[in-house]
Amino acid sequence: LAKTTQPISMDSYEGQEVNITCSHNNIATNDYITWYQQFPSQGPRFIIQGYKTKVTNEVASLFIPADRKSSTLSLPRVSLSDTAVYYCLVGDPQAPDMRFGAGTRLTVKP
Amino acid sequence: NAGVTQTPKFRVLKTGQSMTLLCAQDMNHEYMYWYRQDPGMGLRLIHYSVGEGTTAKGEVPDGYNVSRLKKQNFLLGLESAAPSQTSVYFCASSYPPRQVGYEQYFGPGTRLTVT
Secondary structure, X not given: OOOOEOOOEEEEXXXXXXXXXXXXXXXXXXXXXXXXXXXXXXXXXXXXXXXXXXXXXXXXXXXXOOOXXXXXXXXXXOOHHHOEEEEEEEEOOOOOOOOOOOOEEEEEEO | OOOEEEEOOEEEEOXXXXXXXXXXXXXXXXXXXXXXXXXXXXXXXXXXEOOOOOOEEOOOOOOOEEEOOOOOEEEEEEOOOOHHXXXXXXXEEEOOHHHHXXXXXXXXXEEEEEO
């Protein structure tokens, strides 16, 4: 399983764009990159998933360079309600035992 | 749809007691999972199931047993609780990853304290 490295914490202000980078140097050919969001006292919630280049949905964008050794989750114009822990997972979608790391604790300030 | 529900929400056990956590999902998902989350840490996979009647070990299976007698239910058992099992337990479910991607739907969690 690919090991991931994320910043432990990040601070931002309302209305700013936030970019959280995840390093995964030993990513395998079949691995996808998936991001989850977790609010206090709740279970994680899926945000976005990608394999290469760029993926965008109504919540976030995911940028993956050609070598796929890192990825960046981009949250446009964050609000206070985006304060949460964000997890980067890397693994083969056909293998059900993907691993959650410690995540990045994002704090959005007014 | 209720999604993924967990019973109970809170529980306090004494060392050596046993209990069963119930997870139910109404999304007709094949895959179900049990995780534990300790304070300040990410989730760790305990056991998972890829279909009715099947179970498999995850990253931290010791001290736990599971059963998947019905597709919609996944039970997590602690036969002899230990203080090290104090944690928040999350259940999740998903479609088989190869069909529609790998999105797990999580329940609200069960906060377990073992004294």
